[in-house]
Amino acid sequence: xxxxxxxxxxxxxxxxxxxxxxxxxxxxxxxxxxxxxxxxxxxxxxxxxxxxxxxxxxxxxxxxxxxxxxxxxxxxxxxxxxxxxxxxxxxxxxxxxxxxxxxxxxxxxxxxxxxxxxxxxxxxxxxxxxxxxxxxxxxxxxxxxxxxxx
Amino acid sequence: xxxxxxxxxxxxxxxxxxxxxxxxxxxxxxxxxxxxxxxxxxxxxxxxxxxxxxxxxxxxxxxxxxxxxxxxxxxxxxxxxxxxxxxxxxxxxxxxxxxxxxxxxxxxxxxxxxxxxxxxxxxxxxxxxxxxxxxxxxxxxxxxxxxxxx
DNA sequence: GAGAATTGTTAGCACCATCTAACATATTGC
DNA sequence: GCAATATGTTAGATGGTGCTAACAATTCTC
Numbered sequence: 070x071x072x073x074x075x076x077x078x079x080x081x082x083x084x085x086x087x088x089x090x091x092x093x094x095x096x097x098x099x100x101x102x103x104x105x106x107x108x109x110x111x112x113x114x115x116x117x118x119x120x121x122x123x124x125x126x127x128x129x130x131x132x133x134x135x136x137x138x139x140x141x142x143x144x145x146x147x148x149x150x151x152x153x154x155x156x157x158x159x160x161x162x163x164x165x166x167x168x169x170x171x172x173x174x175x176x177x178x179x180x181x182x183x184x185x186x187x188x189x190x191x192x193x194x195x196x197x198x199x200x201x202x203x204x205x206x207x208x209x210x211x212x213x214x215x216x217x218x219x
Numbered sequence: 220x221x222x223x224x225x226x227x228x229x230x231x232x233x234x235x236x237x238x239x240x241x242x243x244x245x246x247x248x249x250x251x252x253x254x255x256x257x258x259x260x261x262x263x264x265x266x267x268x269x270x271x272x273x274x275x276x277x278x279x280x281x282x283x284x285x286x287x288x289x290x291x292x293x294x295x296x297x298x299x300x301x302x303x304x305x306x307x308x309x310x311x312x313x314x315x316x317x318x319x320x321x322x323x324x325x326x327x328x329x330x331x332x333x334x335x336x337x338x339x340x341x342x343x344x345x346x347x348x349x350x351x352x353x354x355x356x357x358x359x360x361x362x363x364x365x366x367x368x369x
Numbered sequence: 370g371a372g373a374a375t376t377g378t379t380a381g382c383a384c385c386a387t388c389t390a391a392c393a394t395a396t397t398g399c
Numbered sequence: 400g401c402a403a404t405a406t407g408t409t410a411g412a413t414g415g416t417g418c419t420a421a422c423a424a425t426t427c428t429c
Contacts, residue, residue, distance in 0.1 A: 086276075086279050086280045088341070088344070089280045089281075089282075090279065090280055090281060090282030091282065091345075092344060092345045092348045093257065093280075093281045093282050093283075093348065094282045095345055095348075095349070096253075096348050096349045097282075097386095097387095099349055100250065100253075101415080103246075103250075104415090104416080107243065107246075123376075123377090124376075124377065124378095125375080125376055125377080126236075129236050129240065130236045130239045130240055130243075131239075131240060131243045132239075132240030132241065132243050132244045132247075133243075133416085133417070133418090134417075134418065134419085135376075135377065135378090136377085136378075136379080136380095136417090136418075136419080137416070137417055137418075138377090139377065139378060139379085140378095140415090140416075140417085141415090141416075144414095144415080155377080155378075155424085156376080156377055156378080156423085156424050156425065157377095157425095183358065186358075186361050186365065187361060188357060188358055188361060189357070191238070192355050192357050192358065193358075194238070194242060195241075195242045195245055195355065196353060196354060196355050196358050198242045198243065198245075198246050198353075199245070199246045199249055199352070199353025199354075200350050200353045200354070202349070203346060203348075203349025203350050203353065204346060204349075204350070205342050205345065205346050207338060207339070207342050208333065208336075208338055208342065208346050211336050211337060211338060212336075215336065247416090247417090251385085254385090254386080273406075273407090274406075274407065274408095275405080275406055275407080283386085283387070283388090284387075284388065284389085285406075285407065285408090286387090286388075286389085286407085286408075286409080286410095287386065287387055287388075288407095289407065289408060289409085290385090290386075290387085290408095291385090291386075294385080294386095305393095305394085305407080305408075306393085306394050306395065306406080306407055306408080307395095307407095
């Protein structure tokens with residue numbers, strides 16, 4: 070990830086293009102975080118509800134195959150979000166737990182916001198899942214305020 | 220892309236897990252469409268504003284390198300969204316143009332909605348970029364209604 | 370506790386998106 | 400119109416996410 074040199078002289082609409090490029094880079098960064106966030110959020114939920122998070126359950130809830138989960142868990146472990154032992158279930162590190170909390174909070178705010186807008190629960194859940202990773206702190210604050218006002 | 224067999228018997232919370240899995244599969248599908256949508260939207264804009272869409276400008280605005288653009292354009296051409304000749308700039312097919320229109324419409328609705336919520340323009344633009352690909356038709360309708368009401 | 374069923378891992382494939390380096394083509398400016 | 404500059408392509412690497420098939424470990428059941 071080397072990034073783009075911002076010191077290139079272009080046409081008259083440099084500023085707009087730069088802003089745009091920044092926005093896209095933000096989106097790309099969000100995209101690479103998304104999956105990790107989905108995982109830790111789900112793992113926290115499984116541990117809370119079932120006492121443990123097993124790859125097979127993670128796979129079922131994400132709609133992917135178990136080997137895919139294994140591989141992604143390897144990455145999360147590498148990144149310090151979870152710990153695990155071979156053939157055992159998964160635990161969150163402090164960092165993972167913090168991320169999960171943060172994600173859950175965002176998810177709930179977005180969900181409540183969509184519901185307060187009058188969306189049906191099923192669509193709201195679906196859209197919240199997609200939207201939650203792309204909402205800035207500022208927007209989130211507005212969503213929260215709006216939802217509690219209505 | 221083989222998908223998951225839905226005929227597996229699980230615990231008591233099958234229903235919830237299945238819904239969740241569906242939601243995630245939707246998000247994944249959206250993710251794989253995202254980049255194509257960003258490209259056609261941008262290409263349409265460049266053609267409109269500058270008369271043509273050159274890889275170098277696309278790259279500048281997306282914040283990626285030119286070879287990355289070349290490769291992605293190959294995919295878009297394969298998918299029938301654009302046409303191009305070697306060392307020449309890019310054109311949208313009818314299908315590409317339709318998609319671009321659709322994307323632009325969604326983008327604008329999301330953007331206006333965020334602005335009407337009181338978000339500053341810069342953050343609104345940034346967040347719209349991320350959110351627009353994850354908004355269902357229903358949610359979009361609500362956004363549009365809300366924005367025009369305020 | 371042994372055999373069956375379930376769960377988890379490994380290996381190997383495919384595809385996508387990103388990069389740099391090297392090369393090919395167009396465009397521009399004199 | 401030629402040389403310099405700008406733009407575009409190809410090749411090859413990296414790393415992510417998905418799959419299936421084959422194998423390993425654990426858990427369940429009798």
